[in-house]
Amino acid sequence: MKRRVAILISGRGSNMAALIDAAKAPDFPAEIAVVISNRADAPGLERAAASGIATVVIPSKPFGKDRAGFEAVLQQALDDKQVELICLGGFMRLFTADFARRWYGRMLNIHPSLLPCFPGLDPHGQALRAGVKLSGATVHFVIPETDAGPIVMQGAVTVADDDTPETLAARVITIEHRIYPEALRLLASGRLELDGDRCKTLGSAASGGTLIAPGN
Numbered sequence: 001m002k003r004r005v006a007i008l009i010s011g012r013g014s015n016m017a018a019l020i021d022a023a024k025a026p027d028f029p030a031e032i033a034v035v036i037s038n039r040a041d042a043p044g045l046e047r048a049a050a051s052g053i054a055t056v057v058i059p060s061k062p063f064g065k066d067r068a069g070f071e072a073v074l075q076q077a078l079d080d081k082q083v084e085l086i087c088l089g090g091f092m093r094l095f096t097a098d099f100a101r102r103w104y105g106r107m108l109n110i111h112p113s114l115l116p117c118f119p120g121l122d123p124h125g126q127a128l129r130a131g132v133k134l135s136g137a138t139v140h141f142v143i144p145e146t147d148a149g150p151i152v153m154q155g156a157v158t159v160a161d162d163d164t165p166e167t168l169a170a171r172v173i174t175i176e177h178r179i180y181p182e183a184l185r186l187l188a189s190g191r192l193e194l195d196g197d198r199c200k201t202l203g204s205a206a207s208g209g210t211l212i213a214p215g216n
């Protein structure tokens, strides 16, 4: 049986689209049951509908700081669709600790940096200001702290001296679209094991790759 997944978005939804595409494969262990947005104008909604995926809009603005109130409606929508796993794809709303704990081990997020470096806003600007030579993207389990939690998968890119936040973001997003479906595949097929703050991957082989920057 395929695991039933909800993707939560607030905007463009390119990671959502990558997950939807991956889930079309007959042997993919998860199906996208619903895409939920907290903004009615999220461009990703149209993209999801065009792929034949059910969409739900739960505007978060009217809830203001009442995060628990918003989450009660969200939880009802998840129950209605019998959702087992959640993928956050650019979902720009913080959860209460209660909601994060309720879904612990069953909710993934993607962030465009090599966490624990550069959580929060403007990760590419943070990376460039820090002068790192490698950056990338991280898929992790969601915990109450923002952009933190056991790391499932990471992918790295080199950073060039003349990179801008935009050029770096363009390189990192291609990595995001590769690692998010793979991370969901691992979770949905039961290959992830939480061990305290760490996530282990059952049956994985060390890839042994290296990435060195700057090159010559």
Ligand code: GAR
Pocket: 009, 011, 012, 013, 014, 015, 016, 044, 089, 090, 091, 110, 111, 112, 120, 147, 173, 176
């Ligand atoms: C992605 O780059 C994702 O990693 C980031 O928002 C973007 C959403 O793009 N998420 C965060 O920064 C979470 N802190 P998308 O809507 O095209 O997937």
